[in-house]
Amino acid sequence: MPIKLGELTIKKAHDHLMKGDFTAVELTRAYLDEIKKKDGEIHAYLEVFGDALDAAKRADQMIEEGRAGLLTGIPIAIKDNILIKGKIASAASKMLEDHHATYDATVIAKLAQQGAVFLGRTNMDEFAMGGSTENSAYGVTKNPLDPTRVAGGSSGGSAAAVAANMALAALGSDTGGSIRQPASFCGVVGLKPTYGRVSRYGVMAMGSSLDQIGPFAKTVGDAKILLDVIKGKDAKDGTTIGDETYNDGKGRSENGRGGGKKAVIGVPRHFLSGDGIDKAVMEAFDESIVSFEKKGYEIKEIKLPNISYSLLVYYIIMPAEVSANMARFDGMRFGLRKEGENGIRDYFESRRAGFGSEVIRRILLGTYVLSSGYYDAYYNRANAVRKMITDDFLGAFKSVDVIMTPTAPSPAFRIGEKTADPMAMYLEDIFTVTANLTGLPAISVPCGSTMRDGVELPIGLQITARHGDEESLFSVGEEVRCSFGEEV
Amino acid sequence: MITVTELEKLAELARIKLTDDDKRSLTKEFDSILGYIDQLKKVEVSLDAEGRVGAVKNVVRADGVIVTSPEDRERLLDEAPQRIGEFVAVKKIL
Numbered sequence: 001m002p003i004k005l006g007e008l009t010i011k012k013a014h015d016h017l018m019k020g021d022f023t024a025v026e027l028t029r030a031y032l033d034e035i036k037k038k039d040g041e042i043h044a045y046l047e048v049f050g051d052a053l054d055a056a057k058r059a060d061q062m063i064e065e066g067r068a069g070l071l072t073g074i075p076i077a078i079k080d081n082i083l084i085k086g087k088i089a090s091a092a093s094k095m096l097e098d099h100h101a102t103y104d105a106t107v108i109a110k111l112a113q114q115g116a117v118f119l120g121r122t123n124m125d126e127f128a129m130g131g132s133t134e135n136s137a138y139g140v141t142k143n144p145l146d147p148t149r150v151a152g153g154s155s156g157g158s159a160a161a162v163a164a165n166m167a168l169a170a171l172g173s174d175t176g177g178s179i180r181q182p183a184s185f186c187g188v189v190g191l192k193p194t195y196g197r198v199s200r201y202g203v204m205a206m207g208s209s210l211d212q213i214g215p216f217a218k219t220v221g222d223a224k225i226l227l228d229v230i231k232g233k234d235a236k237d238g239t240t241i242g243d244e245t246y247n248d249g250k251g252r253s254e255n256g257r258g259g260g261k262k263a264v265i266g267v268p269r270h271f272l273s274g275d276g277i278d279k280a281v282m283e284a285f286d287e288s289i290v291s292f293e294k295k296g297y298e299i300k301e302i303k304l305p306n307i308s309y310s311l312l313v314y315y316i317i318m319p320a321e322v323s324a325n326m327a328r329f330d331g332m333r334f335g336l337r338k339e340g341e342n343g344i345r346d347y348f349e350s351r352r353a354g355f356g357s358e359v360i361r362r363i364l365l366g367t368y369v370l371s372s373g374y375y376d377a378y379y380n381r382a383n384a385v386r387k388m389i390t391d392d393f394l395g396a397f398k399s400v401d402v403i404m405t406p407t408a409p410s411p412a413f414r415i416g417e418k419t420a421d422p423m424a425m426y427l428e429d430i431f432t433v434t435a436n437l438t439g440l441p442a443i444s445v446p447c448g449s450t451m452r453d454g455v456e457l458p459i460g461l462q463i464t465a466r467h468g469d470e471e472s473l474f475s476v477g478e479e480v481r482c483s484f485g486e487e488v
Numbered sequence: 489m490i491t492v493t494e495l496e497k498l499a500e501l502a503r504i505k506l507t508d509d510d511k512r513s514l515t516k517e518f519d520s521i522l523g524y525i526d527q528l529k530k531v532e533v534s535l536d537a538e539g540r541v542g543a544v545k546n547v548v549r550a551d552g553v554i555v556t557s558p559e560d561r562e563r564l565l566d567e568a569p570q571r572i573g574e575f576v577a578v579k580k581i582l
Contacts, residue, residue, distance in 0.1 A: 102563040238547035312525045323502060330503075332578050337569035343579035344503075352505040360504055361517060364495070367502045368518075369525075377529060384533040423520045 003030045005165040010074055010222040013168060017063055017073050024063065024073030028056035028117050031075045035119070035166045042142050044151070044160040046080050047088060048120035059115040070225050072115035077167035079158050080121040081128055082213065083202040084108050091204050092136040093126045095335045095354030105202020106237065107171060107213055107230045114229055119167050122157030126356045128178055128206045129322070130154050131428040134419055135358045142415070143185060146455040149412040152182030155216070159186040162216045169226055170216040175207045176314055177408075177432025179214045180444035184407035184460025187446045189477070190216050191223045192432075194467050195439030196241035198227070199234035207321035210314075210436040220445060220477040227470060246468025263476050265292055266302035266400030276427060278410040284448025284459040285406045288480060295479060300400050304392040307434060309385050314433040315426055316369050316382035322359075323366025329354060361422065390438040397466050402476050405431045407444040407460035411452065431462055440464050443473040445480045458482075490518045 001021045008016075016022055032052065039045055052075070059073035078084060081091040083101035085108075090096040104112070111118075125135035133141040133156030141156040143149040144164035151160040155172030159182035162170050172179040174192040183190025191214045198213045205211060215226035233240045267289060272282065293299050331337035331350025338349040355363070369378035396403060409430055418425045435442035447461035461480055465472040492511050495518070499506045506514070556564075561574075570577040 099567060100563070102560065102567060235549070238549075306531075309528065309531055312528050315521065315525055316528065331569060333576055334567040335569070343581055346579060347503040348505040351503055355504070357510075357513075360506075360510070361514065363502050363504065364498045364514065365518070365521060367498045368490075368522075371498070371501070378525070381528055381531070381533055385528065385531055388533065421520070422517050423524060426521075426524075 003027060005030060005034060008168060009219050010070065010168060010217065010225050013074060014070050014072075018068065024056040024059035024115075024117065025053060027073060028052050028075050028119070031119055031165075031167060034164070038144070038164050038166060041147055042144055042151075042160050042164055042166070043139055044122055044141050044157040044164065044166055045077070045120040046090065046092065046123050046138055046157070049087065049118055052117055052119050055115075055117040059117060062115045067115075069114045069229075071111060071229055073117060075117045075119045075168050076111065077119050077122045077158055077161040077170040078108070079155050079170070079172045080124055081173055081204040082108060082171060084118060084121075087121065089121070089204070090137075091127045092124045092138055093354065093356065093359070094137045095329050097137075097336065099335055101202075103202060106199035106234050108202065110230050119161075122155070122161055122170060124157055124172075125154035125178075126359055127204065127322075127326070128154040128173055128175055129358050129362055131177070131181055131425050132413075132415075132418065133157065133182075134415065135356055137356055140415055143412045145187065145457060146412065146452070149414055149457070150185065152185035152408075152412060154178040154182075155190075156182045156185075158216050159183050159188055159190065162186070162188045162218060168218070169222055171213060171226075171230075172216055173203055173206070173211060173213050174432075174436065175210045176318060176429045176436050179216065180432050180435075180442060180460065180462060181408045181428060183216055183444040184446075184458065184462075185412035187449075187458030188216055188218055189220055189223045189443065189445055190214065190460075191227060191443045191470070191473070192435055192441065193227060193231065193470055194241065194246070194441040195436075196239045196245070197231050197441070197468075197470070199230075199232070199237040199240050201234055201236035205325040207318045207436075208325065209321060210318060212436075220443070220474055220480075223443065224470075224474045241468070243468075246466070262297050263401035263472055264298045264300055264399065265289070265476070266300050266396055266403040268304045268307060268396075268403065268405065269301050270303060271307050272405065276409050276430070277406065278450075280448075280450035281406045281408070281410060281459050284450070285404075285461065288447040288461050289404065291481060292479065302396045302400060302403065304389070304396060306385060306388045306392050310389055310434045310437055311426065311430050313382045313385050313389065314429065314437060315365075316378050317386065317437070319362045319366035320370050320379050321366070322362045323364075323370065326355075326359065326363050358422070386437050389434065393434070393438050393440060393464075401465065401469075402472050403464045405462050405464075407431060407462040411450055411457040411459055435464055440467060441470045441473055443477050445477045446482045447480050448482060490515055490522065
């Protein structure tokens with residue numbers, strides 16, 4: 001049968017594969033054709049893998065032998081900071097232009113074991129630092145809905161690939177919103193799981209107390225399918241958690257909301273009144289809240305007294321961790337080396353030549369906030385406020401089950417609009433950083449749209465839940481009804 | 489506000505060479521970013537509070553020897569900018 005990429009979900013594709021309507025090879029070929037047709041303009045991929053069809057053949061064999069799982073033969077795109085053994089993993093940086101991964105990330109091993117097909121590695125802001133993919137050393141990814149606009153970032157390539165039907169799903173990483181914001185800009189679903197839910201072994205570290213890997217998908221159900229495969233404890237990542245870590249082991253979250261009961265939705269109105277929020281974003285948000293109310297959900301206004309400090313706390317803790325994590329790029333053991341007059345000067349030359357300006361800016365900022373004399377004023381203080389913000393959320397979760405805000409303060413902005421002013425770009429993260437600071441899981445689901453210059457641009461709704469309670473994100477996220485895009 | 493001398497000191501600590509152009513744009517950008525994060529100084533906090541996230545705590549394991557296969561060793565060595573036989577080559581230090 002003809003393959004209609006626009007109508008496929010993981011679940012539907014799986015059913016077709018099982019029924020023999022088409023093979024995994026045919027499905028992968030359909031995606032490769034679509035990439036060939038569209039990616040010259042969009043630039044979601046840094047590389048399309050030559051062996052994708054070989055993986056699809058193996059998947060067909062698994063199906064034939066009755067060993068197929070839900071992801072067998074499903075074509076997936078992978079962000080360029082996640083290692084696939086033998087493939088280049090550059091993090092969109094000149095520093096790692098020719099760097100081949102020497103091992104598989106745990107998430108890659110898990111997906112490969114299921115027979116998923118990796119289509120290629122996707123574009124991103126260099127080392128995941130940015131909110132627009134404009135910091136890639138290999139050119140910007142364009143928004144498939146309007147190529148004059150950004151796809152968001154840092155996982156912009158993964159979001160654009162799924163939105164343009166150049167992959168059925170994708171993996172990204174999220175340190176301050178890098179999955180959720182591009183998902184919002186491209187009109188797809190993006191999930192940042194609970195801190196520790198997914199092993200980070202084999203993903204390039206940016207902010208180690210903040211980073212999580214998560215899925216991009218066309219539906220909430222597909223995001224859940226992916227999470228179920230990639231999650232779990234991993235001896236190679238000491239921060240990973242099990243299903244039992246945050247609940248009583250019976251599938252209930254901490255407050256014991258059993259099955260069947262509707263989640264209580266919290267809305268921090270006091271945080272949504274700033275003039276930096278686009279009017280259309282607030283309208284779409286309010287409409288979503290009203291539609292939940294109509295469905296019988298209880299809506300509660302909540303106070304998160306310290307939430308307004310989130311972004312500044314983030315822009316202290318994140319650069320501090322960046323400066324430490326980036327120290328490994330020394331031009332000695334792997335990556336780019338540029339010769340200086342001696343061994344020490346090799347560092348200076350290599351790091352200047354290998355890193356882009358945003359990476360350098362964050363390393364220096366991190367060095368500043370960690371340096372003696374400033375450490376207490378910035379880093380220590382930021383950690384203390386981080387704890388206060390987390391306590392605010394945990395307090396709110398005593399009376400609500402999920403918290404809703406917009407995902408991003410605006411729809412996708414124009415390419416070049418914010419590149420001159422780092423501070424303007426940083427403000428993009430205002431709603432998303434809280435989930436990383438607190439470790440809470442959060443999802444972005446398309447909830448509406450707005451017309452800009454004759455193009456319909458999507459708007460995302462962010463839902464945050466208790467630690468370990470991705471289930472509530474899925475059950476509530478499923479209920480979001482959106483006028484945007486085709487129904488799948 | 490950050491001076492060029494302070495910026496040079498940071499770059500020295502971070503082992504990054506900066507051009508004059510870099511310094512010009514970075515001092516400007518630093519002023520705007522630091523102006524923003526300096527608001528944190530106004531927040532009343534008790535500094536003994538630890539910023540611990542969720543239920544994550546230290547995980548320890550016993551030290552153990554992991555034998556790397558010759559193929560993996562080759563792969564790792566091949567990623568070095570320069571190698572001599574079984575070694576990663578760097579400039580002479582002493």
